[in-house]
Amino acid sequence: MPELFITEYGVSLGKKSERLVVKEKGQVVEEVPFRDITQITIASSGVSISADVIRECVECGVQINFLTSTGKPYARLTAPSLTGTVITRREQILAYRDGRGLYLSKCFVEGKLKNQANLIKYFAKYRRNTDTVLYEDLQAVCRQLENAVLELEEIEGENIDEVRPRLFSVEGRAALQYWGAVAMLLRGHVEFTGREHRGAADPVNAALNYGYGILYGQIWGAVMLAGLEPFAGFLHTDRPGKPSLVLDLTEEFRPAVVDRAIVSFFTRGGTIAMEDEKLSQESRREIARRVLERLDGEENYDGKKHKVRTIIQMQSRRLASYLRGEGKYRPFLTGW
Structure with missing residues (x-):
């Protein structure tokens, strides 16, 4: 446990x-x-x-x-010694103004886009012989996501502030394609018209938001254990109370953990009950169980099989090592 x-x-x-x-x-x-x-x-x-x-x-x-009942983290208790590291955090702050911050931001978006494509490929392979029209439509979306990665690679600049709008433009246009593909997969199982964030009252978005809250907790803990400052991110802008580095690192894990768990749940006949436009207690329990099962699932990482929750910790340490100049950072990519 x-x-x-x-x-x-x-x-x-x-x-x-x-x-x-x-x-x-x-x-x-x-x-x-x-x-x-x-x-x-x-x-x-x-x-x-x-x-x-x-x-x-x-x-x-x-x-x-x-x-909260919607999955939003509002507090966390950790040992004060976890904030005692200095070298990593100093380099993290300095990296915002140089090429490291830009490189990491592109990695976070690259990981998200590639894992979105891999997730669509994962679900598409089971439709290849049963629904050829859907299969071809999903493959077309994958090609669009792969083109977005190529567009991302061409973005250059001195620091993240110079190119952030362009990164979010690529990510945003890709998101429309991706969530359109998710809607194709969910058609006939549950109504889903597109991605909504705060205050979503439909079952799919409510389940996704709740699952992301669980994932944030995992990422936040891993970031702290790696000696990083959770509020000093790169891709996401600074704002009081906003754990921007946690949000940064979460991007590459969203499709592989939460999206896969939620889409699988609904396509296999799962149902969600809403009470006063919020997930019921039983539904929250079921979503939590599915996401935690996915975190305990295994993926390849550096040539070996590891639980996803372990990979999150290893990826956080890799991020810290990169900032200290001790290694290379590459986004985590899930299999399909």
Whole structure:
């Protein structure tokens, strides 16, 4: 159990010896050794957590995330020692003004575009013999995404501020093609007219937004453990309270983790219940389960199979090493 995900109202988390004790309505429902947990995510109101649990989590390196009912992270508890690194963060700040920041920004967009194409190829291969029209339409979208990568490669400049609008232009036009392909895949399963972000009331967008919130927590923890500053990004602009580096690194993992989990869920007959234009508690639990399963799935990375959640940590360390001048950064690419 690398991650404990709490979605029930009224749950209490306490400590007994070296174990985390989970109670519902005063009854013990689970006991887990702290050494077996990497993260605790609380995605419900009315959950209590003791000071003893917080201290044990800090000492054991267990991160505690808090999400709203829509999946938006609003708090995170980590050990203060995680912010004690200096060299990596100094180089991260300096990189914003030189070619490193631009190179990384292009990598983040490249990874997103290629993984979007790979995800469409993944779903298309199962339609090749059963729906040739859909298969050809999906292949056409993949070609458009691959052309976007070529356009991205031609963008040059001194720093990220010079070319950010051009990067977002490429990414935005590609997104229209990509979400159009997702709509093709979901046709006949669930209504989806396009991507919406905050306040989305339809099941697909609500599920995607909730899944992205879970992914943000994973990325944020990995960034912190790698000694990076989560609020000093490159592709995404600075704004108070905006973890721009977390958003940067999330880009290349969105299609491989959340999009794949959600599209698979709906195309296999999954349904989502909405209550007051929000995901029901049962739906939040199901989406969390699907995304966490995907994080525990394996992908190739540097010639070996690793869990996706492990790859996120390795990619964060690779990013830190690049900023220190100790190696090359390449975007993570999922298989199809």
